[in-house]
Amino acid sequence: MTDLTNQVAIVTGASRGIGRAIATLLAVQGAKVVCVARSEDELLEVAQKTNGLPVVADVCDERDAQLVVSETLSRYGRLDIVVCNAGVGSFNLLENFSAEEWDRMFDVNVKGTFLLCKAALPHLKEQQRGHIIGIASDVSKRTFVHGTAYGASKYAQHAVLDALRKEARPYGIKVSVIYPGLVDTHFNEAKPGGVDKEKTHLQPLDVAQAVRYVLEAPAHVVVDELMLHPVTQEW
Numbered sequence: 001m002t003d004l005t006n007q008v009a010i011v012t013g014a015s016r017g018i019g020r021a022i023a024t025l026l027a028v029q030g031a032k033v034v035c036v037a038r039s040e041d042e043l044l045e046v047a048q049k050t051n052g053l054p055v056v057a058d059v060c061d062e063r064d065a066q067l068v069v070s071e072t073l074s075r076y077g078r079l080d081i082v083v084c085n086a087g088v089g090s091f092n093l094l095e096n097f098s099a100e101e102w103d104r105m106f107d108v109n110v111k112g113t114f115l116l117c118k119a120a121l122p123h124l125k126e127q128q129r130g131h132i133i134g135i136a137s138d139v140s141k142r143t144f145v146h147g148t149a150y151g152a153s154k155y156a157q158h159a160v161l162d163a164l165r166k167e168a169r170p171y172g173i174k175v176s177v178i179y180p181g182l183v184d185t186h187f188n189e190a191k192p193g194g195v196d197k198e199k200t201h202l203q204p205l206d207v208a209q210a211v212r213y214v215l216e217a218p219a220h221v222v223v224d225e226l227m228l229h230p231v232t233q234e235w
């Protein structure tokens with residue numbers, strides 16, 4: 001089993017929801033966590049709770065992605081784990097989507113993943129080791145009404161990581177993609193909690209536990225993909 005103690009992990013979208021749960025769980029396992037998001041107040045709170053490093057950054061911005069990696073290296077001197085979790089989504093019929101909303105989803109979900117991997121890879125390659133984890137979606141693998149834009153962005157994020165897995169493996173770098181179903185978070189302006197959500201939705205901690213499982217695989221094992229759903233969700 002891989003020990004996470006003192007491993008250095010970047011987690012994007014750490015201010016809320018799944019990213020916050022991942023940052024918190026990794027810190028409990030002894031990792032040093034770099035918490036990334038745009039909302040400074042929430043980020044400072046998470047960083048304080050995890051004893052981590054907060055980096056206020058927009059994952060769509062290439063300079064910010066480079067800054068996240070350089071701040072990590074200057075604080076901790078190494079980088080072991082990159083969790084590309086930040087994501088946005090909204091749902092509508094195709095003809096009702098604005099081009100701006102399409103761009104927003106692709107910018108955060110696809111370009112955000114691309115830019116952070118691009119910034120991190122030279123260091124991971126140099127050390128001949130590292131683990132990149134993408135939080136994609138079960139809709140990276142199926143389509144649905146109202147899901148043209150979000151689904152397309154999640155298919156694309158999955159494709160980026162799938163191809164990167166092939167590029168990175170010769171350098172000893174693992175790439176894992178996690179595909180959750182419904183999760184009870186602030187996603188798409190939802191309010192977490194409420195009636196029966198514990199039955200109809202995964203909790204952020206469920207996804208964080210999946211990340212932990214993937215990261216703790218023995219050095220010679222890579223979990224390429226992991227999909228999880230609430231039992232009640234049709235798939």
Ligand code: NJP
Binds near residue numbers: 037040089135184
């Ligand atoms: O959503 P939410 P989740 N730059 O809204 C951050 C996937 N997923 O935890 O910047 C940097 O509670 C935002 O921070 P802030 C989903 O596609 C979810 O559910 O401060 N960060 C916040 O921390 C996504 O990839 C469900 O606004 C940016 C976080 O992202 C991942 O799970 C189902 C940013 C979003 O927290 C986490 O989403 C599924 C930017 N430009 C997949 N834009 C689900 N919830 O049902 C946003 O299949 N963030």
